[in-house]
Amino acid sequence: MVEGAGKRAVILGAGVAGLATALRLAEGGGWRPRLLEREDRxxxxxxxxxxxxxxxxxxxxxxxxxxxEVQALIESVAARSLVRLRRSSHIFLRKKWLTYPPRPxxxxxxxxxxxxxxxGTGFALxxxxxxxxxxTYESLMRAAFxxxxxxxxxxxxxxxxWKIDPGELHADTARVRVSAGSLGKLVAGLLRREQQGAETALREFRYVKGGAETLVRHLWAAAHAAGAELELNTAVQELELDERGRVRAALALRRPAHGTAEGADQRFEGELFVSTVPLPILLGRLLPQRAELMAAREAAARLEYLDMAFVCLIVRRKVITGDNWLYFPEPHLIFNRGYEAKSFDPAMAPExxxxxxxxxxxxxxxxxxxxxxxLILQTATEHIVSTGLFRKEEIEEGLVYRIPYAYPLYKLDYDVQLGKVLAGLRGLGNLVTLGRQGLFNHNNMDHSIWMGLQAADKLNSYETAEAVAAWYDRADDFKRMRIVD
Structure with missing residues (x-):
């Protein structure tokens, strides 16, 4: 970094994007990154x-x-925890279980x-x-299938x-997420294997023993060893702007520790701020309100994210299916997809x-x-039992876990609204937004890690304002990342 060693970088969110950013900034030696995480881990x-x-x-x-670059990082921090698995997936269609991706x-x-x-005739026509x-999403999917x-x-x-009429979805939804590729590719799959780097669905993959949090622990251990700090149970309430319109401090509420009655207000000043939080929340935290951010704030309010509920059921069976992924396309079932944790790592449940x-x-x-x-637990239980996977009396216990802002919804005008948001944030001069939620980007975990590494590399190499401008100049590049299911 050019401006002098030891400048303070405040990172909002300690997901994989935030952790990768903190690690690379700390390794560069010019920044002292501090992560603020609202959860307890x-x-x-x-x-x-x-x-x-x-x-x-x-x-x-x-x-x-x-x-x-991401492969090298994962290998460097978690090589001993990685296992290689052969993919096994099925789709439930018309009361039958079929291999997924479907075989013609x-x-x-x-x-x-x-x-x-x-x-076949429809595809040709x-x-x-x-x-x-x-x-649009619909026109591209029709052309493909x-x-x-x-x-x-x-x-x-x-x-x-997506909980929306497919005709109202932007074409980018199809460009990055089509698992089977097209009807032509589906048929061609009978005759030849897909080339590496052009897969439309994984045949093999690796997994971190113990689940995603194992990789997170490894990333945090590396970032901490390099000099990063982490504040847990710390919810940012405001990003304070100075008279020039730059971010001066993050004002946060530290959640009460066990056995205490009240939380504590915290103030974290910095020369750089990196956000991974959803854009509507971020724009709402920038205070005092400034006229030059009004258009960005209004545009952020038009960006919509899907929430997700996860229904997790403990079943008294050694193995339910052995499949990694299960797909449920038919509308009468409340859930879209399922997965069995033991198919990734047998240690995720007792024998x-x-x-x-x-x-x-x-x-x-x-x-x-x-x-x-x-009610969601009851409905999901009835629906999964109706597929014949297991009997209701085999279910020992279940729970529902909700995640807000889980996935960006690419409506027809999302790119216009996102452009206005990023233009406004660029003008602050010392704030970078990244990650799935922070850049409103359909991506996989490795893409979010890469965003953090790329942003940090720029911030380690250039003056802050120059690096921030360069980051927003290339924001569209991340829209081209391909999701392999």
């Missing part, structure tokens, strides 16, 4: 849940990356030759249609997952039990989001 979205002697990730955080011959047996012929002037398959399977699954976690997306304020945990 680091990890953010990459956390594990423990109850009644079992453990499960909140979202199955497999280790797979096409970014050499398997689909043929499940759906019949007439329906499959319609899928779609190739003859002129492309619309403005692509054909109208009949889109209407039969992909439209209802998309509406169920005679297993735990399955079911993901439910919801839009803030909708009827589902307002339902009680008890």
């Amino acid at each position: 680091p990890g953010g979205l990459a956390r594990s849940l423990h109850f009644r002697g079992v453990s499960t990730d909140l979202g199955p955080h497999r280790i797979h990356t096409e970014i050499p 011959l398997e689909l043929l047996g499940a759906l019949g030759p007439i329906r499959m012929a319609r899928f 779609e190739k003859l249609r002129p492309r619309p002037a403005q692509e 054909g109208g009949p398959l889109w209407e039969f399977l992909l439209r209802p699954y998309s509406a169920k997952t 005679d039990k297993s735990v399955i976690c079911l993901e439910i997306t919801m839009r803030r304020g909708d009827a589902l989001a307002r339902e009680s945990d008890a």
